[in-house]
Amino acid sequence: MKAGATTQLDQLMARYLRLDLVVPLRDDQEISSFGAANWRIIDLAIAVETEFGVPLDADKALALKTIGDWRALVRPSA
Amino acid sequence: MNPNDELDSQGKRIREASNDVHSLHKMQEERSDYIDALASRIEELARGLGCQVNAPRADDAERPAVDPMLGDLVAAAGMLSEEHRRQLDDEYLRSVKAIPPMDDLDRFVIITVGCMAILADFLLVGVPPKTPWTPTIEGGKVPVGWLSARLKDLRPELGWLERLCRVPYDKSVFPGSDIGFSPVNHRVLSFGHDPSPFGYVFGLMDIASGRMSGTAYDGRVFNIDGVSPDWLRVCLAPLLWLGHLISDVATPMGLPLPGSSLFRILRIRVPYAPDDETISDVVRVLYQQGYDLRHYLAGGIVPGLIEGLIRLYVFLRGVDEAGEDPRALIRANLAGQQIARMRSSARLSSLLFYCHSIATTANAGKVALQGGATGDFFEAARAVNFAQWQMFALRSVQFIRATLRDKDLEHAVANRQRLEAAWEAFELSSGTAEVLYEPGIVENGFGERIIL
Numbered sequence: 001m002k003a004g005a006t007t008q009l010d011q012l013m014a015r016y017l018r019l020d021l022v023v024p025l026r027d028d029q030e031i032s033s034f035g036a037a038n039w040r041i042i043d044l045a046i047a048v049e050t051e052f053g054v055p056l057d058a059d060k061a062l063a064l065k066t067i068g069d070w071r072a073l074v075r076p077s078a
Numbered sequence: 079m080n081p082n083d084e085l086d087s088q089g090k091r092i093r094e095a096s097n098d099v100h101s102l103h104k105m106q107e108e109r110s111d112y113i114d115a116l117a118s119r120i121e122e123l124a125r126g127l128g129c130q131v132n133a134p135r136a137d138d139a140e141r142p143a144v145d146p147m148l149g150d151l152v153a154a155a156g157m158l159s160e161e162h163r164r165q166l167d168d169e170y171l172r173s174v175k176a177i178p179p180m181d182d183l184d185r186f187v188i189i190t191v192g193c194m195a196i197l198a199d200f201l202l203v204g205v206p207p208k209t210p211w212t213p214t215i216e217g218g219k220v221p222v223g224w225l226s227a228r229l230k231d232l233r234p235e236l237g238w239l240e241r242l243c244r245v246p247y248d249k250s251v252f253p254g255s256d257i258g259f260s261p262v263n264h265r266v267l268s269f270g271h272d273p274s275p276f277g278y279v280f281g282l283m284d285i286a287s288g289r290m291s292g293t294a295y296d297g298r299v300f301n302i303d304g305v306s307p308d309w310l311r312v313c314l315a316p317l318l319w320l321g322h323l324i325s326d327v328a329t330p331m332g333l334p335l336p337g338s339s340l341f342r343i344l345r346i347r348v349p350y351a352p353d354d355e356t357i358s359d360v361v362r363v364l365y366q367q368g369y370d371l372r373h374y375l376a377g378g379i380v381p382g383l384i385e386g387l388i389r390l391y392v393f394l395r396g397v398d399e400a401g402e403d404p405r406a407l408i409r410a411n412l413a414g415q416q417i418a419r420m421r422s423s424a425r426l427s428s429l430l431f432y433c434h435s436i437a438t439t440a441n442a443g444k445v446a447l448q449g450g451a452t453g454d455f456f457e458a459a460r461a462v463n464f465a466q467w468q469m470f471a472l473r474s475v476q477f478i479r480a481t482l483r484d485k486d487l488e489h490a491v492a493n494r495q496r497l498e499a500a501w502e503a504f505e506l507s508s509g510t511a512e513v514l515y516e517p518g519i520v521e522n523g524f525g526e527r528i529i530l
Contacts, residue, residue, distance in 0.1 A: 037355070040353060042211055042363075046262050046263065047258060050260035050261070057211065058211045
């Protein structure tokens, strides 16, 4: 279940942050290292809120610095 | 016949006639002198015979004091050089300006109304209130618009209308799809929620077909199955479409801007936008950040203020001018009335254009100020007053049309009126044509002063 949520989250990240998931994402990877603009991260947050029911907003989403932060966010609800 | 050739031939005819009249005038004068000489001789012979005789002299009426055909006029008509003709043509074309010149009161009103519009744009419209999806960015100089905030505070209870006007394109979640729908953005992504003729057409098609059409989060067009249509809903489709829009307008996210669906289709990169953003993305993100129909309507206060005040001013001045001579328009012929209407319309177009130019330039300044202060593309874009820019585009087109309109009738009437005035002056002056060619500032027949 947890793995499924992570996989789904990774897919959302790949879609909204335009990542090529040839190599699996690691928890310690910085979101800023992908070079995505803030509006793309906010799009990801909207999708995460819709898909996982996690309450989010723009400021909270921009405060999540690493892949691990995002994964931690969706795990309790998964 | 070429007008210049015609002018040449008429000039020659006038010159020949003038020469003939001049010869006759000379002969008549010689005959009068001869008669006078004979009369003097008769009187002298009578005195020699010791009697007095008063012999009749030539009648004053037979001795014209002034040459009836004026040499300078003849020369003007018959011996015009190319340069002189060009000058006359130029003078003819300059006799009527496309846009009636403004006076000091016009300028004062434009600047005053422009300043009021700038204040309204800054304080009443400002930027839209934040949504949860608007990031907090420090340093913004433009405040949240007072009117925009008040409009968004209005939350009438319209749940009954929403239940009554259910439509197939209102689904907000498609789990597992790559469309990117969510309750936050489903209205800007579906065509049926667009409050424009485009949205109306697609909304009706969706209601009739039971399908849902729109664009995915990245601008891809989609059309997916929805619910089976029922005949009652199909028959009431226009009412359902309108009722559903009304039920959505005062919700937290509101409705997208009119025509947003069309822009959502445009997957064209926006210059200076971050991260390869397209027009489609900008429209969606602006909506997510609170730029909805209510803020657009609040923005309408600026062009509305300009239109209302300028039209009121033109109306009041029009009444005032007519009050000076209310019979003038009645006396005017059909061409005169048409010209009066055209020039009045051109004047209104120019006043509106200049005033909207001030307001739009100020809005561009507002956008630059907010963008410069925050360094954020969307903070700057949220300060754009789309209603003002739309009205500016419309008035610019009307102003250009007024400038480029066919002015032949106006030229002809203005020149005729000027010639009539000049002939009157010519008749009053004892016969010099110089009054016809006096340079300087003249009135063009419409009461407008032009420099020749």
